[in-house]
Amino acid sequence: MQGMFITGTDTGVGKTLVTALIARSLAQDGLDVGAYKPLQSGHPLGHPDGDVMRLRRIGGITDAPEQMCFRALEEPLAPGLALARAGVSVTRDALLDHLAAYSARHANMLIEGAGGLCVPLTEDLTVADLACTVRLPVVIVARSGLGTVNHTALTVHYARSRGLSVAGVIVSGMPHDEDCLEWANIPMIEEAAKCPVLAVLPLFAPETGSVEQTLALDRQWRPSEFLSGKHMFVMKE
Numbered sequence: 001m002q003g004m005f006i007t008g009t010d011t012g013v014g015k016t017l018v019t020a021l022i023a024r025s026l027a028q029d030g031l032d033v034g035a036y037k038p039l040q041s042g043h044p045l046g047h048p049d050g051d052v053m054r055l056r057r058i059g060g061i062t063d064a065p066e067q068m069c070f071r072a073l074e075e076p077l078a079p080g081l082a083l084a085r086a087g088v089s090v091t092r093d094a095l096l097d098h099l100a101a102y103s104a105r106h107a108n109m110l111i112e113g114a115g116g117l118c119v120p121l122t123e124d125l126t127v128a129d130l131a132c133t134v135r136l137p138v139v140i141v142a143r144s145g146l147g148t149v150n151h152t153a154l155t156v157h158y159a160r161s162r163g164l165s166v167a168g169v170i171v172s173g174m175p176h177d178e179d180c181l182e183w184a185n186i187p188m189i190e191e192a193a194k195c196p197v198l199a200v201l202p203l204f205a206p207e208t209g210s211v212e213q214t215l216a217l218d219r220q221w222r223p224s225e226f227l228s229g230k231h232m233f234v235m236k237e
């Protein structure tokens with residue numbers, strides 16, 4: 001499988017937005033791409049605010065939601081817990097078979113985890129376990145503000161301790177003020193985590209805002225060049 005595994009330092013840090021923007025950028029560069037959310041919690045599969053529909057809408061993916069996600073769960077909890085509370089049993093193999101069927105349709109796959117790397121997806125599979133199984137380079141999405149250096153460095157170090165290849169970090173939600181102190185976190189992340197910050201996304205207007213705004217990623221980092229092994233563009237201020 002070729003592609004990227006997108007995880008984050010936490011839930012709500014911008015993984016879906018980043019995954020969708022990478023999908024869009026790859027498609028614009030002429031690459032065939034699919035996006036997968038193994039288990040979605042908090043919204044039914046077809047809900048417009050759920051990750052799968054956002055990946056389709058913002059990422060321009062046209063595949064059926066049922067192909068892009070094994071199962072959606074109502075409660076906004078870690079998938080492993082939401083599954084248990086719903087009395088649903090999902091085996092690792094069933095999930096991997098579903099992913100394999102979908103990934104066979106695309107030359108490049110983006111897989112979005114849930115929460116961070118240690119989150120249980122099923123009884124016997126964490127997000128990190130899945131990343132290890134699919135063997136894709138990992139992109140870590142992080143917040144821009146206070147606390148992010150520690151969260152990001154811990155996530156990168158844990159990923160490496162599991163043998164994962166960390167492509168880099170994407171920081172989401174940088175305030176527009178160029179002099180703001182949050183910019184100081186970028187070199188601190190690179191130093192503490194010993195990995196590049198690939199892109200910094202500004203704090204966008206709500207996702208319903210202009211497409212122009214959501215294309216900012218394209219100007220900063222070329223995911224297609226990363227996938228083709230050419231180079232990584234390290235975006236600085």
Ligand SMILES: Nc1ncnc2c1ncn2[C@@H]1O[C@H](COP(=O)(O)OP(=O)(O)OP(=O)(O)O)[C@@H](O)[C@H]1O
Pocket residue numbers: 008010011012013014015016017018051113114115172173174201202203204205206207
């Ligand atoms: N750069 C940004 N500018 C503005 N809003 C953002 C930005 N990044 C993320 N958000 C918003 O923050 C919220 C959480 O983002 P998102 O759903 O992408 O996070 P997530 O990491 O995928 O969460 P989950 O763990 O639930 O999958 C969303 O409403 C999203 O639009």
Ligand SMILES: [Mg+2]
Pocket residue numbers: 015016017051112
């Ligand atoms: Mg998400």
